[in-house]
Amino acid sequence: MTMPTVDARGQLCPKPLILAKKALNDPATGPEFILLIDNATARENVERFLADNGVPFRTAQKGNEYHLTVSRSGKAVTASTEEGYCPDSPATTTGTHMVCITGETMGRGDDTLGAMLMKGFLDTMKEIEPLPRRIAFYNGGVKLTVAGSPVLPVLQELGSRGVELLVCGNCTDFYGITGQVAVGRISNGYEILGAITGASKIIYP
Amino acid sequence: MxxxxxxxxxxxxxxxxxxxxxxxxxxxxxxxxxxxxxxxxxxxxxxxxxxxxxxxxxxxxxxxxxxxxxxxxxxxxxxxxxxxxxxxxxxxxxxxxxxxxxxxxxxxxxxxxxxxxxxxxxxxxxxxxxxxxxxxxxxxxxxxxxxxxxxxxxxxxxxVIRNCAARPGDALILTKPIGTGTLVAGHRIGEAAPEHYRAALDTMMQLNRVAVPIMQEHRVRCATDITGFGLLGHAFGMAKGSGLTLEIRASAVPLLPGAHGLTEMGCIPGAAFNNLKRVEGATLFAEGLDYNRKMLLCDPQTSGGLLISCLGGAADGMVAQLKAAGYPHAAVIGTVRERGARDSLLLDIHQ
Missing domain, CATH: 3.30.1330.10 (PurM-like, N-terminal domain)
Structure with a gap:
């Protein structure tokens, strides 16, 4: 069986986003569909929209085209009216716990070992259900989110599976790497503290 | 013809x-x-x-x-x-x-x-x-x-009315509804209702002129006009320049008719995502805030209204005067509060 395909090539913003949302909200689409985009800005905005709404997806780049495989199995995308808004039910793919990553390495002692442990921790995390609802990165932990980070691929995968990745903006400013953050989104102390307060469990690797 | x-x-x-x-x-x-x-x-x-x-x-x-x-x-x-x-x-x-x-x-x-x-x-x-x-x-x-x-x-x-002279306890007034960027984008792809697009054009052609004597009568010291960076982008500049935190009630922000429906459809201008990225490092959005409304707060405006920071006690009277002067959607949308020296929050967005 071939997966349904939504072709948004040659379409300018915000048309690709409209097509994506239409396919997401249409039960006839099936559990997954492929969205074809040939514009980097449209890709960035659609990915941001999907991540904001907890929709799992993965992106493959083929030449100048992006093929986004979007899952409809997660929570329903916002269906709100001007009159009222009901918060979505929790995502089925993630749990209610969160992970706080406060440094580039895991544990104390040798940093080479610590870096290996951190990579192993994140690689294993993606195999264990449920995934955490959020991962917060602060202090040295923000360095894991920049281009070239050894754990960038696994973080991208976690993000695409609906895990919200919050990166402390004061911390990236302090280290001068705000422009290099390649995964998750820049957040602030209030949001991170609110997330910690609301989490069922907090894991500090 | x-x-x-x-x-x-x-x-x-x-x-x-x-x-x-x-x-x-x-x-x-x-x-x-x-x-x-x-x-x-x-x-x-x-x-x-x-x-x-x-x-x-x-x-x-x-x-x-x-x-x-x-x-x-x-x-x-x-x-x-x-x-x-x-x-x-x-x-x-x-x-x-x-x-x-x-x-x-x-x-x-x-x-x-x-x-x-x-x-x-x-x-x-x-x-x-x-x-x-x-x-x-x-x-x-x-x-x-x-x-x-x-x-x-x-x-x-x-x-002189500046964008960086808000005071703690001030009320925030917005004189025109938000959503011109979304309606223009919706019109371009044939999704905006003609009457909704017409309303957006009319609001963009309306001068902010008659709001000036009302501001001066109430000794307003702080205001800015809402344009490409969206309501939150310009509120961000006001909060930063004033060294304070702006609290905005999203549900109180007036919207152009049809704007919310277009956003719900996914019609979100690319510039709205840029505007969101610019402010979110120092902005707290309430848990459960309607995503469409959040994106509309970032909608790029052309020839938008004025965001006015005025004495809390003067706000209701000013809104009544603004409505009578031809801004029927004018509304109090929030307040201004102190910000601690180590506090980095510029915008606090409530439901």
């Missing part, structure tokens, strides 16, 4: 959506020295709406310039909107415009020059309605077309 030339066929991004990304601009401007002068009482430091030069104890001159590619299909309406938008910076500073100069890019080989006549006629009507006169202009043969004004105005030096 001859079919009018559709200016929207010339551009991908129009109006204030065509601004350079603020982050890019900030990075470049940091590298360039701008010497200060004691008479330049409002300069580049606070990203205010216009420059203000104090001539003497009675008079300060306001200088501003704004121009952009087509925001709508009709040349007359484009001219009128672009001029209204350019004049808006004078009103946001609490001033009165005196003279305006046309700024024009126009591709003479590709578009009938009569279209330029319609654009300039729209601009001239807006300038006349603002109580100012056109004193000249400058044209370049260029594609796509662009239009705007350089405007000179006056204000009493003690009555």
């Amino acid at each position: 001859e079919k009018k030339f559709d200016l929207l066929t010339t551009v991908e991004y129009g109006g204030c959506s065509a601004k350079l990304p603020a982050r890019m601009l900030d990075a470049i401007l940091r590298e360039i020295p701008f010497p200060r002068h004691e008479s330049l009482i409002v300069g580049t430091e606070t990203s205010d709406d216009a420059a203000v030069w104090k001539l003497d104890d009675e008079t300060a001159i306001i200088h501003t310039v704004d121009f952009f590619p087509p925001i709508c299909g009709d040349p007359y309406e484009f001219g009128r909107i672009a001029a209204t938008n350019a004049l808006s910076d004078i009103f946001a500073m609490g001033g009165r415009p005196l003279t305006a100069l046309n700024l024009v890019s126009f591709p003479s080989a590709r578009i009938d020059v009569a279209v330029l006549g319609d654009i300039l006629r729209g601009g001239a009507d807006a300038v006349a309605a603002a109580g100012a006169v056109i004193g000249g202009g400058h044209t370049i043969d260029d594609f796509p077309p662009k239009y705007g004004l350089a405007v000179t105005g006056v204000v009493h030096p003690d009555r």
